[in-house]
Amino acid sequence: MNPIDRRQFLGAGLALTGAGVGQISTAAAATPARRGAAPALEVPNGAILPLTRQQTASGTVHVGHLVVEEFTHTFAPGLEARCWGYNGRTPGPVLALPEGELVRLYVTNRLPEPTTIHWHGLVVPNGMDGVSGLNQAPIPPGETWTYTFRPRRPGTYMYHSHFDEMTQMALGLVGMLVVLPKGPDPEHVDRDFVLMSHEWKMVAGARRPDPLAMNDFNVLTFNGKSYPATEPLRVRTGERVRIRLGNLGPMDHHSIHLHGPPFEVTGTDGGAIPRSARFPETTVLLAVGATRDIVFTATEPGDWALHCHMTHHAMTQMGHESGNFIGADTRALDEKLGKLAPDAMTMGQTGMAGMAGMALPKNSISMGGGPGPFGRIDMGGMFTVVSVRDGAATDRFTPPAGTQPRRATAEELARDGIVVAK
Numbered sequence: 001m002n003p004i005d006r007r008q009f010l011g012a013g014l015a016l017t018g019a020g021v022g023q024i025s026t027a028a029a030a031t032p033a034r035r036g037a038a039p040a041l042e043v044p045n046g047a048i049l050p051l052t053r054q055q056t057a058s059g060t061v062h063v064g065h066l067v068v069e070e071f072t073h074t075f076a077p078g079l080e081a082r083c084w085g086y087n088g089r090t091p092g093p094v095l096a097l098p099e100g101e102l103v104r105l106y107v108t109n110r111l112p113e114p115t116t117i118h119w120h121g122l123v124v125p126n127g128m129d130g131v132s133g134l135n136q137a138p139i140p141p142g143e144t145w146t147y148t149f150r151p152r153r154p155g156t157y158m159y160h161s162h163f164d165e166m167t168q169m170a171l172g173l174v175g176m177l178v179v180l181p182k183g184p185d186p187e188h189v190d191r192d193f194v195l196m197s198h199e200w201k202m203v204a205g206a207r208r209p210d211p212l213a214m215n216d217f218n219v220l221t222f223n224g225k226s227y228p229a230t231e232p233l234r235v236r237t238g239e240r241v242r243i244r245l246g247n248l249g250p251m252d253h254h255s256i257h258l259h260g261p262p263f264e265v266t267g268t269d270g271g272a273i274p275r276s277a278r279f280p281e282t283t284v285l286l287a288v289g290a291t292r293d294i295v296f297t298a299t300e301p302g303d304w305a306l307h308c309h310m311t312h313h314a315m316t317q318m319g320h321e322s323g324n325f326i327g328a329d330t331r332a333l334d335e336k337l338g339k340l341a342p343d344a345m346t347m348g349q350t351g352m353a354g355m356a357g358m359a360l361p362k363n364s365i366s367m368g369g370g371p372g373p374f375g376r377i378d379m380g381g382m383f384t385v386v387s388v389r390d391g392a393a394t395d396r397f398t399p400p401a402g403t404q405p406r407r408a409t410a411e412e413l414a415r416d417g418i419v420v421a422k
């Protein structure tokens, strides 16, 4: 995690680097923010762009540098690809920009083709809007250009390439942008997370995601990672939590569902939602090209799933060009198939859960997630966990006695008149 609070940000332009795959930081939950103080922005599996301050005759300028480049990205241990991104990351580092102050962003293009950056949702001078051909000529390979603007309105936004959009965004040229309020944050949150969804098509054996894909995306990510590589959002019981969600995936909207306490959508990239217009929700539709800020109070300790509710999006690298064999006896078929392709396997006869344990081809990860405290978690892809704890963050939550389902006894069945047909 990369905590950076507003005072540090404004004062020092701190450079912070992100946690790697599987690294779990406990620092994020170590010090609860004081009520009223702006909390740190936290980016699970991600980073925040370091900014420096330049004093000029006309005031302070906040300066940052984005390098657009290709690199090897790991979606989860065992699955990697050559992706395009910013400063060696996809999504790029979060741009945390101060409301009302001048920002100068240098963009170095190390791609084999031109690029631009569009500041999605921000109102900037028209010439800074980044649409190649409409607002500017594209940045040629090898050159460094600058964008200068003054973010007007606090909130959650995004940035992305606006040249050869289909290719460049599909390969990872996307990122989140947060404008930090000049005054106190009206939402009074204790924790402030940033989470960007994306989707990729990784054809078996390919080195790069397929930018031509229109459907069948098979790698679904939060901040570039598929579960179980997604870092949990660790909070303390009672904290008021904001998650800033954004989606610049190529084709699909996502039904982002939070288990446990309900939330309200408090803002979009169009601005804050008036309190009178808010209503409780447990799922928010995160459309392509949209941001949604959700705020909730973490009233209940435990591990609460946060995931896309489209079941194919909470799975990884699922092949589905196969029959449905649930309820069928496929022994004869497996025998015949085995002669042709020893590694082949028909879909599970009792469901798909058993598939997750099968041997995997090179550069691929399991369809399902991984081990959990009570056995295997069968979800993967766009899935993470909000870990709510009373005290310091620990990896394991033990449900208090009597608060888990268990096998019913014969006495209980008789008591309640439940007849189970043999």
Ligand SMILES: [Cu+2]
Residues within 6 Å of the ligand: 252, 253, 254, 255, 308, 309, 310, 313, 382
């Ligand atoms: Cu989805």
